[in-house]
Amino acid sequence: MVCAAPASAQNVSATRPDSIAAVLKARGLPSELKQGDGNPYIRSAYDDMPFLIALMNCDDAKANCATVQFYFGFNDRKGFSLDKLNEWNAKKRFVRAYRDDDNDPVLVMDVDTDKGGIPQAVFNENLSVWLDQMQQYRRFVTE
Template identity: 40%
Template sequence: MKTKLLALLLVITSSAVPAAAQMVQARDPGSIVSILTGLDYPAELGSDGAGDPIITSKHDGSTFKILFYNCTNHKDCATVQFHSSYDLDETLSLDKINAWNKSQRFGRAYLDGEGDPIIQMDVDLDDGGMSKALFTDNLEYWTSVLDQFEEHIGYTE
């Protein structure tokens, strides 16, 4: 009986390891770079002004960043944030930004100190991360948000 129980535990624990290894985690920025490049997005891993990881990428010509948060010693991060900012010739009205935030569930927007729009979307990868499929879904949703936001603010390259 002990041999069967030990064999069953070995099968259960050995099958859990590959599933965990396939998770996308903020503590492993390379896992996010791998997803991006696998989907034909450029992905440049660097560090921000505080020393935390940052990934720079593009969608349809627009640059976006993936910022890492809740890091310990600039690694072992827990969450990420998709982030895009725009340097417009004309100042966008606060009413325009508020209209976006009122009508959209994902992708909160605000104006920076110069009146330029910024859009962000948080993704929680704490407690084991998320599957590649779910992260890809979040990425696809983010790029959809970018497209809609750029149309909303009248952004053209």
């Protein structure tokens, strides 16, 4: 008798960056796990747009992370209008835009993968939303 693997085995979790990398690779996107001074992150890109997936809410050992934050920013649009960013945020639901500490416009989206992770299909849908919003944000900031 063959038993099916438990559903949680197919879940995507910030605690298991390899599960995130697998979804990215299945979509044909690059995936490179990095460990900086802070929390670990995954470097990727889509449509000539580099982005990061920061592993957040980690324990003191920078492991066992609970959430991810998708991050995309510009470094050549310093001082982008706050009124325009407010316009963006008023119309968008799942992502938010702001100016970072260097006065650059950035876009972020948070996904909670705590308590055992989320199904691959759900993470994949979040990734689709992110990729679409990133393209829209690039057009918005560069027009």
